[in-house]
Amino acid sequence: MTMQIETGLPKIVARQSGIHGTGVYAAEPISNGRRIIEYTGERISKEEGTKRADASPFYTFIFILDDEWDVDGAVGGNDSRFINHSCEPNCEIIIEDGRIWIAALRDIEDGEELTYDYSFERDENPTQCKCNSQGCRGIIVEVPE
Numbered sequence: 001m002t003m004q005i006e007t008g009l010p011k012i013v014a015r016q017s018g019i020h021g022t023g024v025y026a027a028e029p030i031s032n033g034r035r036i037i038e039y040t041g042e043r044i045s046k047e048e049g050t051k052r053a054d055a056s057p058f059y060t061f062i063f064i065l066d067d068e069w070d071v072d073g074a075v076g077g078n079d080s081r082f083i084n085h086s087c088e089p090n091c092e093i094i095i096e097d098g099r100i101w102i103a104a105l106r107d108i109e110d111g112e113e114l115t116y117d118y119s120f121e122r123d124e125n126p127t128q129c130k131c132n133s134q135g136c137r138g139i140i141v142e143v144p145e
Contacts, residue, residue, distance in 0.1 A: 041077035086115030
């Protein structure tokens with residue numbers, strides 16, 4: 001029996017989204033568990049991340065890496081910054097060795113938009129969700145366990 005080993009990352013493309021603005025789409029089938037793209041950008045302090053997010057509360061590419069660091073995808077980032085939120089996502093986030101990866105939660109079809117759950121912390125002005133999934137929560141917030 002021969003085992004097929006996937007090399008490289010799958011092909012994806014950024015284009016207009018039915019969810020919001022620009023989205024990222026599979027340009028080939030992607031198998032469950034496969035890493036798709038690394039979320040890249042400028043590594044900044046938590047303080048700087050808060051400052052940048054507060055300066056542009058409606059549109060930001062700040063990703064929380066850990067308790068000390070954030071990654072600003074708007075500076076030196078790639079197409080991963082355009083992956084939209086969904087309350088019923090097909091991708092998940094894996095943080096490993098100081099790197100942020102987006103990986104498939106299930107098999108993803110060619111042409112399907114990639115999404116993950118942003119899990120924003122609850123705040124006074126929650127962001128309205130536009131994912132239109134059957135299980136949509138209406139706002140983009142972390143689900144309590």
